[in-house]
Amino acid sequence: MNTSKPPTMDLQNLNPSSLKSRFATRFLRALTKINAQKPISPSSPTEIFQRYRRIKVAADKSMAYSVRSRRTWSRATLWRLRTRSPRSRLATLARRSSVKTRTTTVVDKTSHGKENKEERGAGLGVEEEELRELVPGGEAMDLCNLLDETAHYIKCLTTQVQVMRTIANLYSLD
Amino acid sequence: MLHRLESLESCNYNGMDVAVLERQAARLKWQQQNYVVQNNNLVELCASSMPQFQGLIGSNIGSGQMVQLKRPEVFLGSGDFQEFVNFPVAGAEFGDSEKLDLVPPEAAADYCISRTSSCQMTALNTSVMKEEREDMVLEKMESTTGSGRESFNKRKPEAVADHKGKNKRIKGEGESEVKTKCSTEISRNSSKENSKASEVQKLDYIHVRARRGQATDSHSLAERARREKISMKMKCLQDLVPGCNKITGKAGMLDEIINYVQSLQRQVEFLSMKIAALNSSVQFNVENLPMKEFPAYVANFPAAAKLPAMAGLPYFQLNPLQKESVNCMLNESILPAQTATEGIASASVSISEQSLSSSSMTQLQPFSTWNMDPQGSSSNLTVIFHSSSIVRVEYIRIWHLIRYTPDTDTS
Numbered sequence: 001m002n003t004s005k006p007p008t009m010d011l012q013n014l015n016p017s018s019l020k021s022r023f024a025t026r027f028l029r030a031l032t033k034i035n036a037q038k039p040i041s042p043s044s045p046t047e048i049f050q051r052y053r054r055i056k057v058a059a060d061k062s063m064a065y066s067v068r069s070r071r072t073w074s075r076a077t078l079w080r081l082r083t084r085s086p087r088s089r090l091a092t093l094a095r096r097s098s099v100k101t102r103t104t105t106v107v108d109k110t111s112h113g114k115e116n117k118e119e120r121g122a123g124l125g126v127e128e129e130e131l132r133e134l135v136p137g138g139e140a141m142d143l144c145n146l147l148d149e150t151a152h153y154i155k156c157l158t159t160q161v162q163v164m165r166t167i168a169n170l171y172s173l174d
Numbered sequence: 175m176l177h178r179l180e181s182l183e184s185c186n187y188n189g190m191d192v193a194v195l196e197r198q199a200a201r202l203k204w205q206q207q208n209y210v211v212q213n214n215n216l217v218e219l220c221a222s223s224m225p226q227f228q229g230l231i232g233s234n235i236g237s238g239q240m241v242q243l244k245r246p247e248v249f250l251g252s253g254d255f256q257e258f259v260n261f262p263v264a265g266a267e268f269g270d271s272e273k274l275d276l277v278p279p280e281a282a283a284d285y286c287i288s289r290t291s292s293c294q295m296t297a298l299n300t301s302v303m304k305e306e307r308e309d310m311v312l313e314k315m316e317s318t319t320g321s322g323r324e325s326f327n328k329r330k331p332e333a334v335a336d337h338k339g340k341n342k343r344i345k346g347e348g349e350s351e352v353k354t355k356c357s358t359e360i361s362r363n364s365s366k367e368n369s370k371a372s373e374v375q376k377l378d379y380i381h382v383r384a385r386r387g388q389a390t391d392s393h394s395l396a397e398r399a400r401r402e403k404i405s406m407k408m409k410c411l412q413d414l415v416p417g418c419n420k421i422t423g424k425a426g427m428l429d430e431i432i433n434y435v436q437s438l439q440r441q442v443e444f445l446s447m448k449i450a451a452l453n454s455s456v457q458f459n460v461e462n463l464p465m466k467e468f469p470a471y472v473a474n475f476p477a478a479a480k481l482p483a484m485a486g487l488p489y490f491q492l493n494p495l496q497k498e499s500v501n502c503m504l505n506e507s508i509l510p511a512q513t514a515t516e517g518i519a520s521a522s523v524s525i526s527e528q529s530l531s532s533s534s535m536t537q538l539q540p541f542s543t544w545n546m547d548p549q550g551s552s553s554n555l556t557v558i559f560h561s562s563s564i565v566r567v568e569y570i571r572i573w574h575l576i577r578y579t580p581d582t583d584t585s
Binding site: 031048049051052054055056059060127128130131134135143144147148150151153154155157158160161164165167168171172 | 400403404407408410411414415424425428429431432434435436438439441442443445446447448449450451452
C-alpha cells in the first residue's frame with residue numbers, strides 16, 4: 001500500500017496500550033468494516049456524505065471506546081451515539097435544546113448560594129455555558145470537573161486528529 | 175483623624191519599632207513561609223512592644239480610632255487560623271503562588287498580606303476572633319469609609335479582625351504602629367483604594383459577604399479551596415492549549431479553550447470527510463495490510479512531517495461527482511471563514527478531475543502545503559486546476575495553522 005516509509009518510525013517504542021494505539025486500532029477496524037459494507041466505486045454525493053457520517057461516527061465511537069467509561073465525556077458520547085437514531089437530526093436538535101434548558105436548571109440547583117451566581121454574573125457564565133455545550137456530557141458538571149474533562153477531551157481530540165490525518169495521508173499516497 | 179493618626183506615628187516609639195516595621199515588611203514579601211514561624215515572630219513583636227502601645231491605645235480618642243488602631247492587632251498569630259476565613263482570596267491571582275498548599279490558614283495569611291498590603295496584616299489570633307461584635311464593626315466601617323458596600327467589603331476582614339482585637343487589648347498591641355500606618359494609608363487613599371480594590375477584588379469578596387456570625391467557615395474554606403483548584407486547572411489547560419501564554423484571566427482563557435476545542439472538532443469532521451472521499455476512490459485492500467503493524471505505523475506517523483514522497487506525488491483524484499459531494503460536505507459542516515482550519519484547506523485543495531492521464535497534470539500542493547506550514551505566517555493556498563474541468567476553489571486563509579499546531583506523537 002505504501003511504498004515510501006515515513007522518516008521516523010519507532011515500532012519498538014510504541015506503547016501498545018496507549019490511547020493513540022488503542023484508538024488507531026479501533027478506528028481502522030471500523031474503517032475496514034465500512035469499506036466492506038459499501039461498494040467502493042465512486043458514487044453519488046449523498047453516498048459519500050453517508051460514508052462521511054459513518055466514518056465520523058466511527059471515529060467518535062472508537063475514541064470513546066478507547067477511553068472506556070473512565071471519563072464523563074466518553075460516557076456521554078457513547079450514550080449519545082447509542083440512543084441517537086441515524087436519520088433524525090431534528091430529534092437531535094430537539095434533544096439539544098431540551099438539554100440546554102435542563103442545563104440551566106441543573107446549574108441553578110447546584111449553585112451554592114450567592115457566590116456562584118455572582119461569579120456567573122461576572123461574565124464567567126457565558127463561556128462556561130459554551131464550554132459545556134462543546135464538551136459532551138458537560139452539562140451537568142461543576143466548573144472544576146468540567147475543566148478536568150475539557151483537558152482530557154482536548155488530549156483525546158488531538159490524538160484523534162493526528163491519527164486520522166495520518167490515515168488520510170496514507171490513503172492519498174496510493 | 176488623619177492628623178491624630180499621624181501624630182501617633184510620630185510618637186516617641188521605641189527604637190525597636192523601626193525594626194519591627196521592617197521585619198513586618200520583609201515578612202509580607204514571603205509567600206511560602208511557615209505559618210507558625212510567622213506567628214512566632216509576631217508574638218515576639220507583640221510581647222516586646224506591648225507595654226508601650228498599651229498606653230497609646232488608651233489615650234486614643236473615640237471608639238472610631240480604636241477600631242482602626244486595633245485592626246492589625248488581631249493578626250497576631252499563635253492560634254490556629256481556622257476561624258479567620260473571611261479574608262479575601264483572589265482566585266486568579268492567588269493561583270500564581272502555585273506552591274501554596276490548600277491549607278486555608280496559610281493561604282489566607284499569605285493572601286491577605288499580599289492583597290491588603292497597605293495594612294500589613296499578617297497572622298490572626300483565633301481567640302481574639304471569637305469575641306466579635308459585628309454591629310459595631312459595621313457601623314464603624316461605614317462611617318469611616320463612607321463609600322458604601324464595596325469599601326465595606328474591602329475593609330470587612332480588617333474590621334472583623336479589628337473588632338475582635340478590640341476586646342482583647344492585652345493581646346499584641348505590638349502591632350499598633352502597623353495599624354496606624356495602615357489606617358493612615360487607608361484613610362488617605364480611601365476613595366482611590368476603594369474604587370480600585372473593589373473592582374479588582376470584586377470576585378474575591380463575594381464570599382466575604384456571608385455574615386460573620388454564622389458558621390460560614392466551612393463554606394468559605396471550601397470556596398477558597400475550590401477557587402484554587404479551578405485556577406490550577408486553568409493553568410493545566412493553559413499548557414494544553416497552544417498560544418495561551420499571554421492570556422491572563424479566566425474569561426480569555428475560556429474563550430481560547432472554546433475556540434481550540436471547536437477547531438479540533440472541525441478538524442475531525444474534515445478529516446473524516448476526507449477519508450470518506452478518499453475511500454471511495456481508492457481501493458483499500460484490507461488483506462494486504464498487516465493489521466497488527468499498521469496501527470503502530472499509523473500511530474507513530476509524525477503528524478506534521480512532510481512526506482518526502484509527496485513532493486512529486488500527486489493528488490488524489492475525484493471525479494466531478496465526488497467534487498460536488500465534497501462541496502456539499504463543505505456546506506454542511508460548520509465553516510466560518512475566519513476560523514478555517516487545516517481540514518478546510520485540504521478539502522478545498524483536494525479536488526481535481528479524475529481523468530488526468532491524458533491532459534496536463536494539475537499540480538496540487540495539497541498535503542505538504544498545509545502540513546508544513548505550522549510556523550509560517552498566514553498563508554493562502556492556491557490550487558491550480560486542470561483547465562478543462564474544474565471549478566477553482568478560492569483561497570482560504572489558514573491562520574489557525576499558526577495558532578493550533580498539533581503536537582506530534584502525543585500519547
